[in-house]
Amino acid sequence: MPSLRQLEFAFHPVSASLEDAPRLAQPGDYRIVGHSPRLPGPSTTMEAVGLQCGRAAALEATARELLRSLGAKRFAAKLRVEWNSRLQTAAGRADYRRKLISLNPRLVEYVEEIDRTLRHELAHILAHFRAGRRRISPHGREWQQACRDLGIAGEKRCHTLPFPAKRYAPRYVYRCPNCGRDFPRVRKVKRTVACLACCRAHSRGEFDERFRLKRLR
Ligand SMILES: [Zn+2]
Ligand SMILES: [Zn+2]
Structure with a gap:
């Protein structure tokens, strides 16, 4: 039986107790699980590869808690946070209608940016939630207020990754x-x-x- 190797990112909350007092995700909460243990294989190694996608459970819990604390209880329960490798240069994306925040998996190279990006996107959600049917501009007053409430006053409107501009095109x-x-x-x-x-x-x-x-x- 050929050995199987997985190259997928997996994000495991190290302290997974949701009963804990709500606190913000710290860089140490996440570790990248790299290669699974592997037996010496035959000449060809079989390998399963995964898109770096999937639910970001611990970040989702953090985001929901933040929303709840700011009065959006029902909405918070439906909010999802995912890693999505289809994001190219954007660090994150917020989809209010789908109640979905997508984060770029490359953020793991810049762990300290994860929480800030999560809040930036959450501010979009919160601003929309508060505005109801009223139209608001993406990074306008309402969003800026939401940023202050989420502890990132003065947040820039830029969604671009802090990554070096040079990317190796696949x-x-x-x-x-x-x-x-x-x-x-x-x-x-x-x-x-x-x-x-x-x-x-x-x-x-x-x-x-x-x-x-x-x-x-
Ligand atoms: Zn497939
Ligand atoms: Zn934005």
Whole structure:
């Protein structure tokens, strides 16, 4: 049986007790779980790769608590926070209608930015919530007030990542034949790789030939 290697980011709250008094996520609350233990494999190593996507449970709890404390109880219960690797240069995004905050997984390289970005996006949600049907401008008075209430007075309107401007454009793109997800990669993938999401959904997380990624370019 070939060994399976996962390259997915996983965010594990180290102190997961939600019963604790609400506090803000600290950088140490998150660690990146890298490669899973691996047996010495045969000549080809099988590997499942995942988009860096998924629910950010601890950050979601933090965001909900903040919203609740500012009077948006019902809304808070429905708010979701996710990591979304489809965000390119934006650090985060707030979708009021879908009650969804998306964060760029590359923020983990700048851990101290995570909480600030979360609050920036949450301020968009809070401003909309308070405005009701009234139209407001994205980074206008209402948003600025929300920022002050969320402890980030003077927040800039910029959503761009604090990352170096230079990005390595992915030269290779692989696609899962089952779910159609694309996996852009800077380097050519030398191993046999499969879609982690599909392996998890349909073969208990084991490598499965049916979900082997096909190179598009
Ligand atoms: Zn903004
Ligand atoms: Zn897939």
